[in-house]
Amino acid sequence: MSNSVIILAAGKGTRMVSDLPKVLHRLAGAPILLHVMKSSATLEPERLVIIAGHGADAVSAVAHDYNETAQVVLQSEQLGTGHAVQQAMPGIPDDATVLVLYGDIPLLESTSLEAFMKVPLDGLRVLTMKVPDPKGYGRIVRDPAGTVTGIVEERDASPEQRTINEVNSGIILASKTDLAACLEGMDSGNSQNEFYLTDIFSIANSKGLATEGFVTLAPEDLEGANDRAQLAELERKYRNKAAKRLMDEGAQLADPARIDVRGRIDLGSDVFIDINTVFEGQISLGDDVRIGPGCVLINCSLAAGTKVHPHSVLEGVVTHGACEIGPFARLRPGTELNQGCKVGNFVEIKNTSLGKNSKASHLSYLGDTGIGKSVNIGAGTITCNYDGVMKHRTDIGAGAFIGSNTMLVAPVTVGNAAMTASGSVVSRDVPDGDLAIARSRQENKPGFAVKLFEKLRHLKISQNKVQ
Numbered sequence: 037m038s039n040s041v042i043i044l045a046a047g048k049g050t051r052m053v054s055d056l057p058k059v060l061h062r063l064a065g066a067p068i069l070l071h072v073m074k075s076s077a078t079l080e081p082e083r084l085v086i087i088a089g090h091g092a093d094a095v096s097a098v099a100h101d102y103n104e105t106a107q108v109v110l111q112s113e114q115l116g117t118g119h120a121v122q123q124a125m126p127g128i129p130d131d132a133t134v135l136v137l138y139g140d141i142p143l144l145e146s147t148s149l150e151a152f153m154k155v156p157l158d159g160l161r162v163l164t165m166k167v168p169d170p171k172g173y174g175r176i177v178r179d180p181a182g183t184v185t186g187i188v189e190e191r192d193a194s195p196e197q198r199t200i201n202e203v204n205s206g207i208i209l210a211s212k213t214d215l216a217a218c219l220e221g222m223d224s225g226n227s228q229n230e231f232y233l234t235d236i237f238s239i240a241n242s243k244g245l246a247t248e249g250f251v252t253l254a255p256e257d258l259e260g261a262n263d264r265a266q267l268a269e270l271e272r273k274y275r276n277k278a279a280k281r282l283m284d285e286g287a288q289l290a291d292p293a294r295i296d297v298r299g300r301i302d303l304g305s306d307v308f309i310d311i312n313t314v315f316e317g318q319i320s321l322g323d324d325v326r327i328g329p330g331c332v333l334i335n336c337s338l339a340a341g342t343k344v345h346p347h348s349v350l351e352g353v354v355t356h357g358a359c360e361i362g363p364f365a366r367l368r369p370g371t372e373l374n375q376g377c378k379v380g381n382f383v384e385i386k387n388t389s390l391g392k393n394s395k396a397s398h399l400s401y402l403g404d405t406g407i408g409k410s411v412n413i414g415a416g417t418i419t420c421n422y423d424g425v426m427k428h429r430t431d432i433g434a435g436a437f438i439g440s441n442t443m444l445v446a447p448v449t450v451g452n453a454a455m456t457a458s459g460s461v462v463s464r465d466v467p468d469g470d471l472a473i474a475r476s477r478q479e480n481k482p483g484f485a486v487k488l489f490e491k492l493r494h495l496k497i498s499q500n501k502v503q
Contacts, residue, residue, distance in 0.1 A: 038082040039153075040132040040212070042124045045069055045139030046089030046111040051263040057091035059139035060098060061267055064274050065298030065316050067098050068261065071142035076135070077103070078146035079153070083132065085124040086139070087111050116230030117206075118222045125219070128212050133157060136208040136233070140260045143274060148257050152250050153209060159246030160214060160237060162187065163207035165255035173203030174234050176249050184247040187234035191227045202251070204234060205258040214245055282309070287321075290329075304340060328362065335369075357392070374409070391434060403427075404446065408434030414458065416441035433468065 049058025059069035069086075076084065084103060088095040089111045096108040107127050111120045121136060128134055135153065137144070152163050162184060164176050170190075175197050177186045187204045188197050210218075218236035221243075226232060240247045252258060261267040278297035279289055287307045289295055294311040301315055304323035314332045322340035327333070331344050334351040341358025344350065348362035350371075357375025361367065365379050370387030373379065377390045380397035388402045391409035396402060400417040404427050407413070417438050419430045430444050433452035438444075443461040450456065451468035460474040 038129055038132045039079055040083040040085070040128045040134050041076045041079065041081040042121060042128075042134060042136045043069070043072055043076070043084070043086045043139045044117060044120050044136070044206075045095055046087050046092075046114065046120055047140070048090035049140075049262065052267075053264070055091075057088075057095055058261070060091065060094055061261070063142045063261070063267065063271055064278075064296070068142045068267075069095065069098055069139045070102055072137055072139050072144055073099065073102055073106075075144045075146045075149060076137060079135070079149060081135070083107065083128060085109055085127050087120045087124055089114055089120075116224065116228070117233035118219060118231035118235060121215070121233055122219050122231075125212070125216055130212055132212045134210055134212050134215050136206075138206045138260065140262075141206075141258055142261070142270060143257045143259060143277070145254065145257050148252055148254055149207075152207065152252070155250065157209060157211070159210070159248065160218070160240045161209040161248050161250055162237065163205045163209075163252055163258070164202050164249040165205055165252050165258055166202050167255055168201065170198070170201050170203045175200040176202040176204060178202075178249065183241075184237050184249045185241050186238040189226070189228075189232060189234065202249070205252065206233075206260075207258070208233065208236075210236075214240065217243065218245070299335075310346075331362070402430075405430040405432065407432045408436065408452065410434060411436045411438070413438045414440035414442060418443050420445045 045059040047058050052058055052061060060067045063071065084106045086099050086106055086108045088108050092110050099106045099108055109123050111123050172190060174187045174189045175193055176184060177188055177197065179185050190198065218239040221239040222231045222235050224231050237247050256273065259270060261270050275296055279292035279295050282301060283289060283292065285303050286305055287303055287309060290310045295309060296314045299315060299317040299319060301319040301321060303321055306324050307321045308326045310327060310329040312330045313327055317335035319333055320337040322338060324341050325338050326343045328344055328346040330347040332349045336350050336353045339355045339357050342355045343360050345362030348365040350367045352369030353367045353371045355373045359373040359377040361379050362381065364381045366384045367379065368386035371385045372389040374390060374392045376393035378395040378397060379385060382399045383396050384401045386403040388405040390407045391411065393409055394407050394411040396413035399415045400413055401419065403419050403421040405419050411432055420443055421427050421430065428446035430446045431449045433450060433454065435453040436450050437455045439456045439458035439460065441459045442456045445461065445463040448462060448465060450466045453469050454466045455471045456462055456466065457471060457473040460472055462472050462474050466472040
């Protein structure tokens with residue numbers, strides 16, 4: 037028997053007050069839908085069907101970007117959750133076990149799904165949760181033997197039913213055969229005039245099918261986002277869970293409430309992360325890595341002993357050995373630093389590699405550059421890599437010394453142990469061991485500054501009289 041997953045993602049999310057479909061609002065840097073898809077992917081379903089409605093093209097683009105084999109089905113008329121599942125049924129294999137999920141529960145953990153599906157299935161099963169305040173949820177109705185006899189939406193519930201604190205998560209498991217049989221018996225005779233998916237439990241009871249509720253041990257993972265305030269609350273909970281996971285793996289966080297993890301972090305031992313840091317994409321931090329306050333890291337791999345000083349932004353950076361970065365450094369994709377490198381304040385680097393023990397300590401731009409070992413890049417150095425049409429490369433040999441305020445007009449090569457004089461505009465190759473001086477000769481004009489300032493002062497006085 038195969039597994040299939042249906043994700044309901046057709047709602048507009050009116051309370052979000054947005055043209056964006058609700059499932060595409062972002063949590064931890066990714067669309068809500070993507071979080072649900074990632075959780076379900078651990079089950080390795082044979083078929084994944086996503087029901088889209090409002091903004092179907094955008095939903096489809098996000099879904100296929102993550103899983104190109106996902107089937108996106110349009111629910112052209114919003115006739116309820118039961119009707120939405122009916123649209124998915126033709127794409128489900130006849131022998132499948134079907135898991136129905138909602139696309140707006142981003143905290144859903146794969147472990148919760150695995151526990152829910154582990155128990156052998158007999159009939160229909162719903163994942164339930166017990167909450168202190170059941171307001172807004174469908175109530176789980178059981179008979180004295182504990183069998184789920186129905187799920188009643190709050191607006192249709194009696195006063196007695198509204199006191200029930202076991203509520204519906206929306207997650208349902210059934211064989212395709214049983215699910216299809218129960219879907220056929222639905223009607224829209226309720227306050228919303230919609231086909232409720234939850235009605236399949238009372239229908240199953242009438243058909244003599246087994247119906248059961250599986251109470252989750254992690255109800256906080258099943259919360260949805262219906263408005264901006266709820267989404268912000270889920271963001272906070274996601275952040276707290278991610279921080280706890282890092283601490284459980286051995287990281288020291290200066291303040292767990294002030295870290296944002298919007299991807300995955302693989303940790304070595306004794307990693308320290310300071311406050312107000314943001315991590316996106318795939319991050320690897322080796323032993324004894326230290327991240328200073330206010331830093332942003334996107335898709336980076338930092339080797340053991342690397343230190344990132346405050347307010348630095350790193351994207352696509354790889355270090356091979358302990359390096360020192362920042363403060364206020366911006367390292368862009370394609371940056372590679374070798375053992376002992378130092379990149380200091382207000383340095384921007386892109387598509388550039390620095391050899392062992394090379395340094396760019398401050399106020400420089402290095403783009404499309406290969407730098408050998410033990411090179412010193414002086415303050416104000418710029419690799420002029422773009423001619424308005426094409427990018428060009430600069431190569432700097434081992435042991436070279438680049439004087440402050442040097443402009444390296446690419447394509448150009450500075451040889452091993454070569455030097456450039458401060459203030460030079462270097463547009464031709466510098467051979468090994470040579471010194472390049474490319475600047476105008478200084479000329480001093482005696483008394484010129486005094487005369488000029490006096491002239492300017494009289495001009496300013498004349499202008500003030502005219503006004």
